[in-house]
Amino acid sequence: MQLHTPLEVPATRAPARAPWFPLALIVSLFFLWGVANNLNDVLVAQFKKAFTLSDFQAGLVQSAFYLGYFIVAIPAGVFMRRYGYKAAVVFGLMLYGAGALLFWPAAATATYATFLVGLFVIAAGLAFLETSANPYVTLLGPRESAASRLNLAQAFNPLGSITGVLIGQHFIFTGVERSPAELAAMDVVARTAYMKSEAAAVQMPYLVIGLGVIAWAVIIAVTRFPRTASTEDGGVLVERGVLGRLLRDGRFMSAVAAQFFYVGAQVAIFSYMIRYAQATMPGTADKAAANFITAGLLCFMAGRFAGAALMKYLRPARVLSTFALVNVVLATTAAFVPGSIGIYALVASSFFMSIMYPTIFALGVEGRGDTERKFGASLLVMSIVGGAVVTAAMGATSDRLGIAHAMLVPMLCFVAIFLFAWRRSRGQEAAA
Structure with missing residues (x-):
């Protein structure tokens, strides 16, 4: 989903030149959360098939996901102001990766509720990333080119969205579909095996995503980023009235x-x-x-x-x-x-x-x-x-x-x- 907040450039001491490697690491985050957002559109269809859900039940994929954003958005901002942009990015990526890895036990047990928990954790991680990455991009380079850097970064989000759909289309959808009549004609063992195989189709893609995101968090954690001296005052958030x-x-x-x-x-x-x-x-x-x-x-x-x-x-x-x-x-x-x-x-x-x-x-x-x-x-x-x-x-x-x-x-x-x-x-x- 293309949900971007126009942001002002924080008043801060910016480096004279954009550090290309740290900047590339942060810009990549826009791609990564685009992948997660639009993979959900595939999951709605896949879980409806794997768990024989109603349309309302299948839609809970998005409910769990966007509730995660809603609940964690403010805590993410508080964390970022307390510990800094880089710490928020690393923590967000770790949550993203942990949520993706939850898909493995969820598929192994064919438990829809565990998938929803995984999606909530992924969304919590993305709330940290979106809260921190947008302003961080504006700080990684000269202030006069901050807007162009942010526009460049946001251009990678729809690329991630399309990639997410393609991952789901080619690596999650199995191409095996059964009509309600065909499912009713199956014996219990065959029907259970079919549903488990459909649930298991998400295991490997999300395992790769989860491990890749955690590895990305480690790379960012060990990379030296330029010091940014933001003058944002967290106290403004509690101004009365x-x-x-x-x-x-x-x-x-x-x-x-x-x-x-x-x-x-x-x-x-x-x-x-x-x-x-x-x-x-x-x-x-x-x-x-x-x-x-x-x-x-x-x-x-x-x-x-x-x-x-x-x-x-x-x-x-x-x-x-x-x-x-x-x-x-x-x-x-x-x-x-x-x-x-x-x-x-x-x-x-x-x-x-x-x-x-x-x-x-x-x-x-x-x-x-x-x-x-x-x-x-x-x-x-x-x-x-x-x-x-x-x-x-x-x-x-x-x-x-x-x-x-x-x-x-x-x-x-x-x-x-x-x-x-x-x-x-x-x-x-x-x-x-």
Whole structure:
């Protein structure tokens, strides 16, 4: 998932030249968490097959993952301010690796709950990485080139996302699929063996990922990084009254709500894209269905460039409202015109989702002082818990109404985003 927070460069003494090896190690983290995020989209489909889950139960993959982000985000920030950027990165990688290694006993015992615990631990590690890596990149080199370094680093995230899907497509999906009727016709021994083999398919990929991530943590731990003297004051986070003011500010809280709905819609659509393709286009193999996620991620990348170009000529709120309205139409199309038209509509929706997270974020904190911006940023980042809530709601809707009609859940999310952007656009025009 492409969830990046626009960050200001901390006031700090920066080195005259970017140390290329330490910088490369930190930039690689953007790739690594992209792999983890989008492997989840494959796991939703794989676990549904391995454990014969309902759509709601399969969606708990994302619920466990994004709850990990939500719960650990603030502790990760406190840890980083207490022990420093490098320590937070190493600790985050160790958690990431430990969570991945939990997949081995989870698969050996074919226990879905243990997989969910592993995903929660992975997400906790990623919360540490995302909290620390973004500002750390800005410190590893001259201040005047900090923005370009951060943009370069973020370019590796979608590459990781696509790699994650490809890993799942080629190393987790077995290509062996059984219909409910075929499963019912099997005896207990054969059915149990089939399900265990599907659960075991995740063992080796996650073992390699886990060991590789831990090795990366060791390399970072023994690498000498330049000293960075940040003047950030952790005490600002406990300034009285700031949080209360933000929570009572309807304009700001509408941005938090919009971010909640955006992240929920994005995660839900990608999580159930394979399921949608297989359910509405009978005969589609899981490996073939995974290609639609890859296509969606490529559209997402293209949308980032197109959106940035449009915002040179149009107000961001106007672009956001237009993109949200287009996605209302596309999600409605997927709901009521299932099949090839519906799946292509979902792929196209990725293009128009691409600008939503950073644009909502920027609109939420614009015009605020430094302290309120920091508090506001924390609340906006925490709103990614929408990925846990909306995905579960979509799964429950699918179980009752079918996967096609479940696309009305993200459609309603896009309606909420449109209303936010439309009101903000009208406010900007009135102010002008």
